[in-house]
Amino acid sequence: MNEMYDMSIVTHYYGVIGILVVIGLNAYMLLNAKELLSYKRQMTLFTPIGSTAIGTIIFTGVIMMAAKHLDFTIENILMILFALIIIVLEVKRAKTLKYLNSKADGALDGFKKFGMKIFLYEVLVVLSISIWMWL
Template sequence: MNEMYEMSQSLHIYSVIALIFVLVIMILVHKFSADFKAFTKRIQILMIFHISFASAVVLTGTIMMAVKHLSLTPANLIMILSIFAIATLEIKRNKALTRVTKFQLMSKMNYIKLGYKYQSIELAILIAVGAFSRMASALSF
C-alpha cells in the first residue's frame, strides 16, 4: 500500500511539473503570437496536453487520497479548490476561443489578452499551491 502511495505521489508531482511546463509554453504562445490562425492551431494542440496533464493530476490526487483513507488536510483542500479554479478558467478561456473562431463576437487581440491573463493566473495558482503543500508537508509531524 505504501509503494502505491509513493508511486502515485511521484506521478502526481511529475504531472504537476509537466502541467506547469505546458502552461509556460501556452503563455509564451499567447505572448508572441503573430498569425491568429497559427496561434489557434498551436493553442488547440497545447490544450490537449493541458487537459491530459490536469486529468493526470486529478487522478493521482484521488488515488493518494483513497490510499490515505480520504484524510482531508488543509493542503488537500487547497489542492482540490485550486483544480476547480483552474478548470473554471480553462472553460472560460475555451468558450472565449469558440466565440472568436466561430462567431467573431470578440476581437482576436482581446482573446489573446484574456487567454494570457487566464493562463498566468493558472500558473500562479499552481506555483502557490505547490509551495503551500511543500510548506505544509514540511511542518506536519
C-alpha cells in the same frame, strides 16, 4: 500500499511540473501568434495536452487519497478547490477563444491580454498550493 502512495507522490510532483510547462508553452504560443485562425488551430491540437496534465494531477491525488483511506484534510480540500479553479479558468479561456470573431480587427491582440491574464492566474494558483505544501 506504501509503494503505490510513494509512486503517486512522485507522479503528482511531475504532474505539477508538467502543468507549469504546459502553461508556459501556451503562453509562448499565444505571444508568438500572428493570426487568429492559425492560433485557434494550434489550440485545438494543444488543449487536450493541458487537459491531460490537469487530469494527471487529479488522478494521482485521488490515488493518494485512497491510499490514505479517503482522509479529507484541509490540504486535500484546497487542492480539489484549486484544481476546479484551474479547470474553470481553462474553460473560460477556451470558450472565449472559440467564440472570438476571426474577422474583427484587433481580436487577437485583445485575446492576448485576456489569455495572458488567465495564464498568470493559473501559474499563481499552482505555485501557491505548491509552496504551501512544501512548507
